[in-house]
Amino acid sequence: MGFDLTKLLRPHILTLSPYTSARDEYTGREGVFLDANENPHGSITDENFSRYPDPYQKELKSELGKIKNIPADQIFLGNGSDEAIDLLFRAFCNPGKDNVILLPPTYGMYGVSAAINEVEIRNVSLTEDFQLRPKEILEAADEHTKILFICSPNNPSGNCMKEADMLFLLENFKGLVVIDEAYVDFMTMPSFITKLTEYKNLLVIQTFSKAWGLASLRLGMAFGSTELIGVLNKIKPPYNISGLTQSTVLEAIGRQEKVKKMVNQILNDREKLAESLERIPEIEKVYPSDANFLLVKIDRADEIYQGLIDRKIILRNRSRVTLCENCLRITVGTEDENRQFLTELKNWLKSN
Numbered sequence: 001m002g003f004d005l006t007k008l009l010r011p012h013i014l015t016l017s018p019y020t021s022a023r024d025e026y027t028g029r030e031g032v033f034l035d036a037n038e039n040p041h042g043s044i045t046d047e048n049f050s051r052y053p054d055p056y057q058k059e060l061k062s063e064l065g066k067i068k069n070i071p072a073d074q075i076f077l078g079n080g081s082d083e084a085i086d087l088l089f090r091a092f093c094n095p096g097k098d099n100v101i102l103l104p105p106t107y108g109m110y111g112v113s114a115a116i117n118e119v120e121i122r123n124v125s126l127t128e129d130f131q132l133r134p135k136e137i138l139e140a141a142d143e144h145t146k147i148l149f150i151c152s153p154n155n156p157s158g159n160c161m162k163e164a165d166m167l168f169l170l171e172n173f174k175g176l177v178v179i180d181e182a183y184v185d186f187m188t189m190p191s192f193i194t195k196l197t198e199y200k201n202l203l204v205i206q207t208f209s210k211a212w213g214l215a216s217l218r219l220g221m222a223f224g225s226t227e228l229i230g231v232l233n234k235i236k237p238p239y240n241i242s243g244l245t246q247s248t249v250l251e252a253i254g255r256q257e258k259v260k261k262m263v264n265q266i267l268n269d270r271e272k273l274a275e276s277l278e279r280i281p282e283i284e285k286v287y288p289s290d291a292n293f294l295l296v297k298i299d300r301a302d303e304i305y306q307g308l309i310d311r312k313i314i315l316r317n318r319s320r321v322t323l324c325e326n327c328l329r330i331t332v333g334t335e336d337e338n339r340q341f342l343t344e345l346k347n348w349l350k351s352n
């Protein structure tokens, strides 16, 4: 397949030389470090944070590579997936000239990043059952189309896109295809990471924010060709992942069994929650989910959303989003939280 990354990138990115720190030149751990203007006495906190962290997160990537079955030089780590998304715009899209294709209803950050970077958005909505429209997507693209963002499992609908449609787009779309797998741990279909050797135009995004329960640490992952990951590393802020995040996640990677246990609990609770919601007559539809949330269609969604906020139950109101009229997105909570939510929802429906 004739995918040429250098032709898709903004020309100045190819020739740009990145910031180099003194630590790039000397990588040993031992020594008298008088190169980075750090505080030699340590930190004012009990734990010591006085030294700049590894800019390439080598140790973390080496362990991550083992569990994801991918070489470390095909991994980019960002301050949340959001950083990877933003860097893609900066690497590929000339402001005011290039465009990207988004597939609403979808994750909001793609559009926000496009707007910040002054990049045109071409929306091709999903079908009524939230699947891809591959032919329409190809038709929407022109020579200035740089990136296609596919979210699978999709936020806010919760379903996976059909594998055949994604493969068709990987074969035929001329730009970069980003598949956002933030909810990969909850889905039944295999990750597209395994397709990276086949498709040089593929970038897979994942995150520690959902199944791993580490949203506050801000650690997102992107997996792609060595060449593409090299570009992201070249343009990222040098110390984008804090030392605390690196050491904490390094430790967390050894606890995969616990992640699996939590995921199983959430999947069980999601099924119970879906069944309970389906028994509520006012609910028109509970959409099938491959993620840790459920999208439901219900009359007067705006009023219910507000009514539940007054009862301190906070949902995500998606009722003004394409194809999601009267839809609320509900994260699967603990058994107790789900019970409280159902009680308050039923109470509200009875009294309104």
Ligand SMILES: *Cc1c(COP(=O)(O)O)cnc(C)c1O
Binding pocket: 079, 080, 081, 082, 083, 107, 151, 155, 180, 182, 206, 207, 208, 209, 210, 215, 218, 219, 220
């Ligand atoms: C939650 C989510 C993310 C995660 O973003 P982080 O910045 O890594 O916390 C990415 N993509 C989608 C679709 C999400 O729903």
